Amino acid sequence: xxxxxxxxxxxxxxxxxxxxxxxxxxxxxxxxxxxxxxxxxxxxxxxxxxxxxxxxxxxxxxxxxxxxxxxxxxxxxxxxxxxxxxxxxx
Numbered sequence: 576x577x578x579x580x581x582x583x584x585x586x587x588x589x590x591x592x593x594x595x596x597x598x599x600x601x602x603x604x605x606x607x608x609x610x611x612x613x614x615x616x617x618x619x620x621x622x623x624x625x626x627x628x629x630x631x632x633x634x635x636x637x638x639x640x641x642x643x644x645x646x647x648x649x650x651x652x653x654x655x656x657x658x659x660x661x662x663x664x665x
Contacts, residue, residue, distance in 0.1 A: 580660045583649035588630055589658070590643045592616030596655040598648065603661065604630065613661060 577583045580598075587598040593616030604611060605628030612621050620641055623631040633641045644651075652658055 577649045578652050578656075580652075581648040583647065585648045586645065587648050587651055588622075588633075588643050588645055589651045589655065590615060590620065590633060590641060591655075592618050592620065592635070592641060596658040597661055598651050598655075598658050599661040600648075601628075601630075601645075604628070615659075 581587070581600060586601045588601060588604065590597050590599065595616035597613070597615050599613075599622065604622060604624050608624045608626060608628065610621050610623055612619060614620070619636045621632075621634050623633075625631055630643070630645075633643045635641055
């Protein structure tokens with residue numbers, strides 16, 4: 576069963592830090608652009624988004640790259656049922 580947080584085919588970027596997972600709706604990231612900071616798994620992460628809305632890098636506070644995956648919401652939440660969804664500012 577697909578959680579209703581997002582529509583099933585919404586494209587997201589999924590991140591896992593210290594066993595904590597979060598889905599970042601690409602629409603939300605693209606709307607903001609620039610450097611987006613968030614806190615997950617006890618770490619601060621930075622997501623760099625180009626003016627064209629492309630995710631350029633995901634790094635932790637030490638500047639180390641954090642693995643991330645692009646997926647549809649229905650697939651991500653199936654593998655990560657406890658995931659949170661990035662809310663960001665409207």
